[in-house]
Amino acid sequence: MAVTTAQPTRPSSGAPPTPGGRRSRGARSGIHGSGWTPYLFLAPFLVLFITFVAVPALLGIWISLHDWDFLLPNKPFVGAQNYTDLIDSGAPQFQPFWNGMKATGIFVLISVPFLVTLPLLLAIVLNRKFPGRTFFRAVFFAPFVLGVAVVGLMWRYLLDPSFGMVNGLLGALGLPSDTAWTTEQPWAWISLAAVTIWWTIGFNAVIYLAGLADIPAEHYEAADIDGATAWQKLRYITIPGLRPVLIFIVVTTVLASANMFGQSYLITKGGPGDSTRTAIMEIADLGLSQYRMGQASAMSYVLAVCLALIALLNFWLLREKKS
Amino acid sequence: MKRRNGPLFWVGMGLLSLVFIGPLLLVLLTAFKSQSESRTVPPTYFPSEPSLRAFDVLFFQDAASPVARWFLNSLMAATLQALLVLVVCSLAGYALARMEFRGKNVIFTVIILTLFLPGFIFLMPNFLILDKLGWLDQIWALVVPGAAGAFGVFFMRQFFMGMPKELEESARLDGAGPFRTWWSIVLPNAKPALVTLGVLSYLNNWNDFIWPIYVLFSPERLTLPAGLSRLQGAYSIDYPVVMAGAMLAAIPVLALYVFVQRYVIEGVASSGVKG
Numbered sequence: 001m002a003v004t005t006a007q008p009t010r011p012s013s014g015a016p017p018t019p020g021g022r023r024s025r026g027a028r029s030g031i032h033g034s035g036w037t038p039y040l041f042l043a044p045f046l047v048l049f050i051t052f053v054a055v056p057a058l059l060g061i062w063i064s065l066h067d068w069d070f071l072l073p074n075k076p077f078v079g080a081q082n083y084t085d086l087i088d089s090g091a092p093q094f095q096p097f098w099n100g101m102k103a104t105g106i107f108v109l110i111s112v113p114f115l116v117t118l119p120l121l122l123a124i125v126l127n128r129k130f131p132g133r134t135f136f137r138a139v140f141f142a143p144f145v146l147g148v149a150v151v152g153l154m155w156r157y158l159l160d161p162s163f164g165m166v167n168g169l170l171g172a173l174g175l176p177s178d179t180a181w182t183t184e185q186p187w188a189w190i191s192l193a194a195v196t197i198w199w200t201i202g203f204n205a206v207i208y209l210a211g212l213a214d215i216p217a218e219h220y221e222a223a224d225i226d227g228a229t230a231w232q233k234l235r236y237i238t239i240p241g242l243r244p245v246l247i248f249i250v251v252t253t254v255l256a257s258a259n260m261f262g263q264s265y266l267i268t269k270g271g272p273g274d275s276t277r278t279a280i281m282e283i284a285d286l287g288l289s290q291y292r293m294g295q296a297s298a299m300s301y302v303l304a305v306c307l308a309l310i311a312l313l314n315f316w317l318l319r320e321k322k323s
Numbered sequence: 324m325k326r327r328n329g330p331l332f333w334v335g336m337g338l339l340s341l342v343f344i345g346p347l348l349l350v351l352l353t354a355f356k357s358q359s360e361s362r363t364v365p366p367t368y369f370p371s372e373p374s375l376r377a378f379d380v381l382f383f384q385d386a387a388s389p390v391a392r393w394f395l396n397s398l399m400a401a402t403l404q405a406l407l408v409l410v411v412c413s414l415a416g417y418a419l420a421r422m423e424f425r426g427k428n429v430i431f432t433v434i435i436l437t438l439f440l441p442g443f444i445f446l447m448p449n450f451l452i453l454d455k456l457g458w459l460d461q462i463w464a465l466v467v468p469g470a471a472g473a474f475g476v477f478f479m480r481q482f483f484m485g486m487p488k489e490l491e492e493s494a495r496l497d498g499a500g501p502f503r504t505w506w507s508i509v510l511p512n513a514k515p516a517l518v519t520l521g522v523l524s525y526l527n528n529w530n531d532f533i534w535p536i537y538v539l540f541s542p543e544r545l546t547l548p549a550g551l552s553r554l555q556g557a558y559s560i561d562y563p564v565v566m567a568g569a570m571l572a573a574i575p576v577l578a579l580y581v582f583v584q585r586y587v588i589e590g591v592a593s594s595g596v597k598g
Contacts, residue, residue: 006567038422053471057440063451153566154347162362172365223456284537
């Protein structure tokens with residue numbers, strides 16, 4: 001580190017420690033009090049933060065107010081037109097955008113219920129005391145450390161309608177072995193949701209497990225004495241005890257599913273037709289392949305506002321109900 | 324809670340483990356098949372004549388798909404980003420945890436608020452900023468923008484706030500300045516947090532997909548995930564080759580995971596409870 005402190009904080013040799021060994025006066029206002037030091041510590045992060053987070057968040061709005069074609073020298077100001085085009089059924093972007101929003105909406109609706117409930121069941125099982133518990137936890141979490149590229153490519157092969165091993169295994173069990181997992185609906189949606197569950201179930205399960213560890217065991221013991229059933233314990237102890245964790249999981253899982261991109265990019269390639277072409281695929285393709293950045297930015301802000309509203313709605317629905 | 328786990332429980336756990344591990348094993352086995360065997364109906368599970376052909380094609384046969392280069396690019400980008408995140412976030416996190424200064428609350432609040440911004444709104448503007456910096460199609464496009472995330476700062480701040488202050492105070496009484504204290508007292512005591520944050524950043528960067536496929540163009544600059552997705556087009560899907568490539572991307576992170584799974588899982592768990 002070339003940078004040293006501008007004003008070295010001298011040990012306050014004159015001030016004896018307060019009786020009882022409690023903290024000296026300087027400690028209350030932090031270890032290192034004054035001057036430029038805090039700003040020097042913050043500077044490297046703030047430079048990156050301003051350049052790649054704060055400025056872009058505003059620059060995106062600026063771009064969305066222009067007919068911003070990356071490859072053309074002129075980027076005329078068009079006001080809110082990129083936004084109004086999204087609600088004008090005659091505009092060329094109307095249909096692809098709402099097709100993408102619909103695909104994203106469908107994926108959220110079919111994946112989130114499973115991504116919220118299945119990891120909870122898994123966590124409840126893993127919360128029991130049994131030998132090998134941490135091993136199984138590690139196994140179920142393992143797919144999550146893989147990237148979407150690996151997950152997408154491997155499942156595209158395993159789910160291949162003609163020679164894929166999923167159909168092969170189903171055939172070996174005497175079940176229909178000609179399901180068009182990636183090329184027909186509703187199978188394509190089912191495949192994408194199932195792959196996403198396989199990939200991320202361990203993530204939510206680990207968060208639930210941390211929450212379960214905070215529920216006092218006495219509550220369950222008391223319920224056992226009262227003769228409560230497993231369902232009653234789940235309904236009246238586990239779920240209320242997990243409320244903050246549950247809110248976190250619902251909100252983050254909705255956002256994660258709404259960000260779905262790689263799975264349909266690699267497994268269904270947006271098909272069959274455009275049915276699994278999600279909003280993010282539409283935005284990335286329009287903005288970063290066709291370089292129509294003004295329109296793509298407008299779409300990204302509309303999607304962001306929709307997601308913010310849904311997150312608020314979730315907070316409101318899951319809030320503590322006062323009776 | 325006190326019930327004994329019967330045989331049914333263990334059969335269930337075994338089957339469930341197979342659901343998570345089995346697909347990876349099937350894919351690994353496919354990498355050793357011939358192209359024709361990868362397309363037989365019904366499929367075979369074990370290669371009838373195991374061969375290294377797919378790896379030979381992957382590494383040596385196609386100059387347009389320099390897989391070894393992609394592997395190195397991924398390694399470099401992930402390592403550099405993890406280091407950058409550790410330095411930048413442990414400095415900033417320390418200032419926010421231990422120092423008093425004007426604007427502290429405003430800065431912290433703004434950083435935390437950006438945690439709630441979805442990543443996709445940054446696609447277009449960051450592409451333009453990288454273009455202005457001349458970083459498109461460069462490794463810096465993969466390393467630097469992603470290091471500016473709020474999570475790392477928040478994570479390090481939380482850890483530092485939970486650390487006892489006594490060591491730092493005695494260092495100060497010994498005449499150490501803030502940077503000396505940070506470097507030789509605070510960081511060595513923050514090892515668990517640094518490992519967790521470093522590994523999470525590394526995994527994130529290694530696995531990133533949407534960003535590298537759009538900001539990299541030259542075949543020799545691609546990362547492994549970005550390159551593999553192009554491989555799919557290049558070979559009219561020679562599946563053993565694509566599966567070998569997928570395993571090449573999977574095995575390093577799975578190996579890392581085996582060694583540090585405690586840190587990964589605890590890092591994830593803490594993100595939910597504290598967040």
